[in-house]
Amino acid sequence: MRLIVDHRTTYRFTAPQSRLIQLLRVNPEDTHDQSVASWTVHVDCDARFRPGRDGFGNSTTMLYVDGPIDSIEITVSGEVLTNPSRGIVHGGEETLPPELFLRATALTAADKAIWDFAHTIGDGVSLATLHALNGTIHQRFALDRGRPITGQTAATAFQRESATPRDLAHIFVAAARCLGIPARYVSGYSPVCFGADTSPAPHGWAEAYVEDLGWVAFDPCTGLSADEAYVRVAVALDAAGAAPVAGSRLGEGEERLDVDLHVDRAGQ
Secondary structure, X not given: OEEXXXXXXXXXXXXXXXXXXXXXXXXXXXXXXXXXXXXXXXXXXXXXXXEEEOOOOOEEEEEEEEEEEEEEEEEEEEEEEEOOOOOEOOOOOOOOOHHHHHOOOOOOOOOHHHHXXXXXXXXXXXXXXXXXXXXXXXXXXXXXXXXXXXXXXXXXXHOOOEEOHHHHHHHHHHHHHHOOOOEEXXXXXXXXXXXXXXXXXXXXXXXXXXXXXXXXXEEOOOOEOOOOOOEEEEEEOOOHHHOOEEEEEEOOOOEEEEEEEEEEEOOO
């Protein structure tokens, strides 16, 4: 499948900023399951770029902008060719042992409600348990089509009737870890939840580690494994660690964030 991505992030400031430093995790990489046909990152002002990798092995770009600056638009666009993989990740950059992804974070810490929920699904570390967990979370929550609430935890999201893709992935990760299964958050691009509509944020799903298979992708937004309609970009313990854009600014005032994201299947 050929997926076409157009992702624009615009920051506007109420007062000019002296300096911006942004960490970008927006570059997909070639694996056995996806090939990057073309990919560009552009900003609408003078800037310095420095490529690198973070502690999870994700491709990163440090972006430095000297002010005064009252707005900045970061445009990410390109095409990625993907292959069917049944959700199994082949050839990804792995720098850490799976056991690390049993570690809870503030965003993915399980409370008693999530713990009890996970153990109603099953106690075995198996692919069948993970598929059951994924399907049950999908059925339990209506999809929230709004922008994710910054800092909302899996425990808080679990109490609501609807959840964003990011929150659904956090709930899956927290529940899987309750069962002793390494699980992690994945950020990337996909049209599966919003179709031809503009998405309020890049997509988020989860991966869990299964012996003899490796990392397997699960998307509670659909209740299915991630397939060739997904562009995998970054992984981490939670969404904060895989955020497409993170950073700091030097200056007074407040900022406003606008995101315009389209992901299309070529020919559709």
